[in-house]
Amino acid sequence: xxxxxxxxxxxxxxxxxxxxxxxxxxxxxxxxxxxxxxxxxxxxxxxxxxxxxxxxxxxxxxxxxxxxxxxxxxxxxxxxxxxxxxxxxxxxxxxxxxxxxxxxxxxxxxxxxxxxxxxxxxxxxxxxxxxxxxxxxxxxxxx
Amino acid sequence: xxxxxxxxxxxxxxxxxxxxxxxxxxxxxxxxxxxxxxxxxxxxxxxxxxxxxxxxxxxxxxxxxxxxxxxxxxxxxxxxxxxxxxxxxxxxxxxxxxxxxxxxxxxxxxxxxxxxxxxxxxxxxxxxxxxxxxxxxxxxxxxxxxxxxxxxxxxxxxxxxxxxxxxxxxxxxxxxxxxxxxxxxxxxxxxxxxxxxxxxxxxxxxxxxxxxxxxxxxxxxxxxxxxxxxxxxxxxxxxxxxxxxxxxxxxxxxxxxxxxxxxxxxxxxxxxxxxxxxxxxxxx
Numbered sequence: 001x002x003x004x005x006x007x008x009x010x011x012x013x014x015x016x017x018x019x020x021x022x023x024x025x026x027x028x029x030x031x032x033x034x035x036x037x038x039x040x041x042x043x044x045x046x047x048x049x050x051x052x053x054x055x056x057x058x059x060x061x062x063x064x065x066x067x068x069x070x071x072x073x074x075x076x077x078x079x080x081x082x083x084x085x086x087x088x089x090x091x092x093x094x095x096x097x098x099x100x101x102x103x104x105x106x107x108x109x110x111x112x113x114x115x116x117x118x119x120x121x122x123x124x125x126x127x128x129x130x131x132x133x134x135x136x137x138x139x140x141x142x143x
Numbered sequence: 144x145x146x147x148x149x150x151x152x153x154x155x156x157x158x159x160x161x162x163x164x165x166x167x168x169x170x171x172x173x174x175x176x177x178x179x180x181x182x183x184x185x186x187x188x189x190x191x192x193x194x195x196x197x198x199x200x201x202x203x204x205x206x207x208x209x210x211x212x213x214x215x216x217x218x219x220x221x222x223x224x225x226x227x228x229x230x231x232x233x234x235x236x237x238x239x240x241x242x243x244x245x246x247x248x249x250x251x252x253x254x255x256x257x258x259x260x261x262x263x264x265x266x267x268x269x270x271x272x273x274x275x276x277x278x279x280x281x282x283x284x285x286x287x288x289x290x291x292x293x294x295x296x297x298x299x300x301x302x303x304x305x306x307x308x309x310x311x312x313x314x315x316x317x318x319x320x321x322x323x324x325x326x327x328x329x330x331x332x333x334x335x336x337x338x339x340x341x342x343x344x345x346x347x348x349x350x351x352x353x354x355x356x357x358x359x360x361x362x363x364x365x366x367x368x369x370x371x372x373x374x375x376x377x378x379x380x381x382x383x384x385x386x387x388x389x390x391x392x393x394x395x396x397x398x399x400x401x402x403x404x405x406x407x408x409x410x411x412x413x414x415x416x417x418x419x420x421x422x423x424x425x426x427x
Contacts, residue, residue, distance in 0.1 A: 033207045033214055040204030040359070044197060048388050055381040059147040065378035066146055066180060072373065091377035098193055098384070099366050101200050102359030106221075109214060120296065124218045128360060131225040135364045138233055139371030 032112030036105055043101030047094050054090030061087055103132055146180075150379060151386035153179060154194065158390020161198070163398055164410055165351075168387045169195045169329035170254055173247060174417040177424070182379060184240040184247075184424075189369035190380045191328030192362045194387040199330060199358035201388065212352035216300045216307055216345065220317040220353075224331065224361040227321020232368035235326050245425030247327050251418035254333060255411045307343045316342065317357075325365030330358040 058065065071088040081089025110125030157171035169191045176187035206212040235243065300307050307313065316338040320331035332354045339350035369375050 029214075030210060033210060033212075036214070037204045037207030040200045040207065044200045044204065044388075047200075048197065048385060051381045052385045054377070055147060055151065055385050058378060058381060063378065064146055065150055065376075065382060066182070067378065070376050070378050073370065073377075087381075088377055091381040094384075095193060095370065095375065095377060095380060098196050098200075099363050099370065102196060102363045105200075105203075106218070106360055109218060118299075120299070121215060121218060124222055127222045128218065128225055131222065131229055132360070132364055132367065135225075135229045135232065135367040136371065138229065139368040 029112075029116060032109065032116070035112065036108050039108055040101060040105055043097060043104060047097040047101060050090050050094030050097060054087045054094055057085060057087035057090060063087065103129075106132070147378075147382045150180065150382040151389075154383040154386025155390040155393075156386075157194075158198065158387040158392075159394040159397075160390075160406075160410065161387075162391045162394025163401055163403060163406060164258070166254070166332070168198055168391070169324075169327070170251065170333075170414075172383065172387065173328050174251070174421065176379065176383070177244070178417065178420050180379075182376070184243050185235060185369075185374055186376050186379070188235065188243070188326070188328030189366065189375035190383055192325075192366040192369060193375060193380045194384045195324075195328070195330045196359050196362045196366060197384050197388050198391045199355050199362070201391070203352075203356040203359060206352035206355060211348060212356040213300070213302060213345070213349050214356065216339075217353045217356040219300060219310070220313055220335070220339075221357040221360045223314045223317035224321035224324070224335070224357055225364040227318040227323075228325040228361045228364035229321075229368070230318075231322035231325025232365035234322070235365075236368075236372060236374070238326075241425045241427060243326060244421050248418045248421035248425060250323070250327055250329065251414050251421060255414035255418065257333065258407055258414070259411050302346075302349060305344060305346055305349070307339075307345055309342050309344075313338060313343045321361050321364070324358075324361050325368075330354075331361060332358065 071092075073092050078089055078093060082093065106125055106128050110122055110129065113121035113125060153175045154168075154172065157168045157175055160166075160171055161168040172191040172194050173184070173187045176182040176190060177184050182190070203212060207214065297307050297310055300310075316334060320334040320338070323329065323334060324331040332351070335354040335357065336347070336350050339345040339353060340347045343350075345353070366375070
């Protein structure tokens with residue numbers, strides 16, 4: 001079976017797209033995938049931990065989750081909410097970690113591909129991050 | 144107090160069902176919240192997106208560590224799914240909720256039909272389905288033999304025994320999957336897996352794992368819009384997401400001991416009834 005990465009225009013047959021030896025490129029890629037996998041697992045566990053603590057505090061506080069009014073996201077208030085064990089502090093932080101985890105995955109993958117010299121993959125990662133940045137701008141301006 | 148526990152219990156049920164039937168939780172969470180708890184449709188979609196990210200991130204982490212998911216292909220396609228999700232997230236705030244409910248009813252009906260067909264075909268898990276739509280060989284994977292000629296970009300995206308084809312089709316389909324995900328709060332695997340497997344010639348197992356990997360970023364692109372526009376209720380999202388996560392974990396552990404055929408039939412009935420309720424909601 002051919003190694004697809006040796007068939008790159010302008011590269012010698014034994015090289016990966018970034019010019020690294022193919023075997024080293026594969027090993028680096030596997031290491032990057034392992035690190036990203038662990039990042040996703042740890043991020044999810046932290047997020048779920050925060051959401052679980054927030055949910056328990058919510059239940060104990062007697063607040064109805066179906067109350068049409070809920071506290072808005074205020075990053076400045078987060079530390080005070082957490083220190084005061086208010087449910088909204090843990091819930092908002094948990095939601096931010098939840099949404100931030102896959103975004104951090106893209107950042108980590110982009111850095112990893114930069115390390116192995118895969119320029120096209122770096123460009124793709126940057127492209128995804130630009131779209132996510134646009135989402136933040138679009139969400140903020142339409143609030 | 145009771146409502147918080149009920150939300151967690153409902154999420155737990157959705158997580159188990161979704162895990163056993165190979166679906167993301169979104170298709171169950173939106174009806175659960177809207178029909179079961181009276182949550183407005185757009186807020187239910189926002190909460191569902193959070194739950195979808197939680198389950199997909201956990202699964203994708205395992206898939207990546209085991210080298211089942213294709214990170215390179217995923218990063219190419221998620222550029223388009225995330226773009227679609229951004230568009231869908233913005234459009235969701237322009238459309239009346241009745242229109243969104245109508246679209247969701249169509250998705251439920253489509254999912255029910257797909258599951259019914261899968262049940263009738265009774266194909267062993269892991270084997271390609273819907274051969275009439277073309278297989279990897281039909282789409283040109285067979286000529287992926289060693290070739291001294293300079294290879295295209297697709298060659299760098301493949302695995303040891305396949306090379307993705309029709310990247311343009313994959314990109315267009317991914318854009319559509321992203322829009323659907325953001326509008327309806329689902330992972331979009333029901334679009335992406337057949338797209339990668341049947342149209343692009345990616346093995347089913349890899350397509351499923353890669354779709355899971357992409358769901359997190361796709362849902363994050365629209366969840367950011369929902370979050371910043373006040374479309375995610377933390378009081379509903381917290382207990383529901385914890386329940387879904389716990390349910391998905393339990394479902395993954397008991398999957399091998401459960402006869403899924405009866406469960407699938409029951410699920411089709413639930414989807415059909417929910418589709419009718421969503422349709423009624425859509426027509427007021």
